[in-house]
Amino acid sequence: MNTLAAMPAWVALVIGVLVFAGALLACIGSFGLLRLNTFYRRVHAPTLGTTLGMYLVLAGTIVFFWVGEGRPALHVILIGVCVTVTTPISLMLLARAALERDRRNGTAGVPAAEPSESGAKEDAPLP
Amino acid sequence: MIASLATAAIFAAQFLLLLGMGMAIIRMMRGPRAQDRVLALDALTIDGMLLLLTIGIRTGSILYIEAGLIIALLGFAAAAGFAKFLLRGEVIE
Numbered sequence: 001m002n003t004l005a006a007m008p009a010w011v012a013l014v015i016g017v018l019v020f021a022g023a024l025l026a027c028i029g030s031f032g033l034l035r036l037n038t039f040y041r042r043v044h045a046p047t048l049g050t051t052l053g054m055y056l057v058l059a060g061t062i063v064f065f066w067v068g069e070g071r072p073a074l075h076v077i078l079i080g081v082c083v084t085v086t087t088p089i090s091l092m093l094l095a096r097a098a099l100e101r102d103r104r105n106g107t108a109g110v111p112a113a114e115p116s117e118s119g120a121k122e123d124a125p126l127p
Numbered sequence: 128m129i130a131s132l133a134t135a136a137i138f139a140a141q142f143l144l145l146l147g148m149g150m151a152i153i154r155m156m157r158g159p160r161a162q163d164r165v166l167a168l169d170a171l172t173i174d175g176m177l178l179l180l181t182i183g184i185r186t187g188s189i190l191y192i193e194a195g196l197i198i199a200l201l202g203f204a205a206a207a208g209f210a211k212f213l214l215r216g217e218v219i220e
Contacts, residue, residue, distance in 0.1 A: 003187050004137065009129035016136030019181055023140035023147075026174055030147030033170050034154050039162055042154075046170035049147070049177070057140075057177050061192065064184050073189060079180075079196045083173070086203035090169060093210035098162040100214055 004064070011067050015060045022056030025049055039098055043091055050087045055080060137185055144178040165209040172202030 004012050025048050032045025058080050065073035102110040148171055155167035176195045183191030 004134050004184065005130045007130065012130045012133035015184065016133030019184065020136040020140045020143075023143040023177065023181070026177055027143040027147040027150075030150040030154075030170055030174060033167060034150040039160065039166070042163065042166060046151075046166070046173065049170070050173050054173065054177060057180050061180050061184060065189060065192075068187060069189075073192065075196070076192055079176070079192070079199055082196065082203070083176075083199050086200070086207075087169075087173075090203055090206035090210060091166075093207055093214070094162055094165055094169075097210045097214035098160075101160075101162070 003068075007064075007067055011063065015064050018056050018060030018063070022053045022058075022060065025053030025056065029053065040095070043095055047087065047091070050083055054083055134185075137181055141178060141181050141185075144174050144181065147174045148178070161213055162210075165206060165213065168209070169202060169206045172198060172205070176202070 004015065007015075027049075029046045029048035029050075032048065033042055036042045036045055058076055062073060062076050065076070099110065103113060151167045151171040151174060155164050155171065158164045158167060176198045179191045179195040179198065183189065183195070
């Protein structure tokens with residue numbers, strides 16, 4: 001009962017469609033990562049796979065283990081929660097690091113540091 | 128017949144995820160600067176996690192789901208550590 005062939009046909013079809021759509025979105029996101037031409041554009045592309053693509057694959061996985069084992073595999077949701085919480089944090093850190101490095105290199109087209117921005121002042125007293 | 132179609136869809140999804148991982152690796156090798164490589168590592172981690180989930184569906188084993196959870200968390204730690212290193216030049220201040 002725990003394989004795709006042993007399931008009812010419409011359940012298998014739903015799982016296949018969900019997983020395929022999610023994988024297609026992740027592939028499109030990686031394609032954007034390869035094709036776009038500046039770093040600040042490339043940051044946006046893989047999030048296609050980390051939001052909707054991951055949600056679709058996780059939905060397919062939940063349906064599969066729900067039908068296959070008779071109980072909902074709720075710890076699959078934990079992956080979704082973890083990735084949803086952590087991806088914006090790491091990408092924010094990365095974009096800030098890239099901005100700081102571009103400012104230090106004097107790259108053209110990068111907005112100047114605002115005085116209120118916390119990362120700009122090195123010797124400010126810590127709260 | 129529909130079940131074999133669904134199995135083919137899972138295979139196609141795995142192929143697409145491998146393609147995405149390959150494109151992320153190409154970006155990691157080509158990336159003009161360090162932040163592009165870190166971004167490609169993040170995308171590679173997410174695609175690998177999704178690939179583990181599809182392998183879990185094909186084999187019917189729930190262990191792959193937990194491996195995917197660990198890979199997602201380690202990918203976040205790696206990306207955050209690299210970003211911190213790029214910003215300051217050291218990971219732990």
